[in-house]
Amino acid sequence: MPLIATMKKPQGTPSRSRFSALQHHPRSWTYKVYLLPTPHQRHVRISAWRQLVQDMGVSESLLRVVPTVPDWVPAQDAADAAAEVVSAMCPGAGELVACRYAEVTFIDQGVNFEAVGCPVCAAPLDSDWWQERMDDAYATRFATLDAVTPCCSATVSLNDLEYYWPAAFARFELQVRDPGRGWLSPDEAAQVSTVLGITVRQVFSHY
Numbered sequence: 001m002p003l004i005a006t007m008k009k010p011q012g013t014p015s016r017s018r019f020s021a022l023q024h025h026p027r028s029w030t031y032k033v034y035l036l037p038t039p040h041q042r043h044v045r046i047s048a049w050r051q052l053v054q055d056m057g058v059s060e061s062l063l064r065v066v067p068t069v070p071d072w073v074p075a076q077d078a079a080d081a082a083a084e085v086v087s088a089m090c091p092g093a094g095e096l097v098a099c100r101y102a103e104v105t106f107i108d109q110g111v112n113f114e115a116v117g118c119p120v121c122a123a124p125l126d127s128d129w130w131q132e133r134m135d136d137a138y139a140t141r142f143a144t145l146d147a148v149t150p151c152c153s154a155t156v157s158l159n160d161l162e163y164y165w166p167a168a169f170a171r172f173e174l175q176v177r178d179p180g181r182g183w184l185s186p187d188e189a190a191q192v193s194t195v196l197g198i199t200v201r202q203v204f205s206h207y
């Protein structure tokens with residue numbers, strides 16, 4: 001789906017490769033991301049990735065600001081205004097892209113994925129259980145995100161599980177590549193929420 005707002009810093013060295021991949025292969029990207037490997041495989045993958053980073057200096061950090069309601073998309077003017085606000089908050093960023101997806105998409109945290117917990121009783125959730133629920137949800141193209149937790153039998157949205165680091169589901173995101181800073185402060189996030197017209201949450205991804 002279309003890029004709806006793009007702002008680049010002129011002195012940056014923008015690379016659109018990742019977003020281009022999302023644009024042209026959104027479904028394969030989603031599928032690839034939600035099928036997380038087992039913890040052992042993930043450890044191997046992360047180790048391999050760190051080696052690659054060490055060898056080649058290749059890595060990417062993304063600060064991603066998304067609506068708290070997964071299928072919500074802003075009007076063009078609200079998206080543009082929110083992009084302006086976030087851009088001003090990230091003066092050292094490499095690139096900011098506003099992305100609107102055809103379907104609800106898992107906004108993953110990349111190698112920052114460590115654990116998933118129950119939002120009701122705080123029990124850790126087994127990664128196999130979570131992957132099966134993600135498979136079920138993906139069968140609906142993430143239109144249905146409800147799951148019943150094995151720990152306390154609560155009906156919860158996959159969007160509301162306790163992801164560490166945070167993750168989300170969204171059809172819209174403001175994606176800041178190499179943001180040059182950490183999380184938006186609560187005040188900054190509230191400003192973005194006001195401009196966008198909906199409460200936002202943040203995902204910090206590292207690849």
Ligand SMILES: [Zn+2]
Pocket residue numbers: 118119120121122123149151152153154
């Ligand atoms: Zn629970």
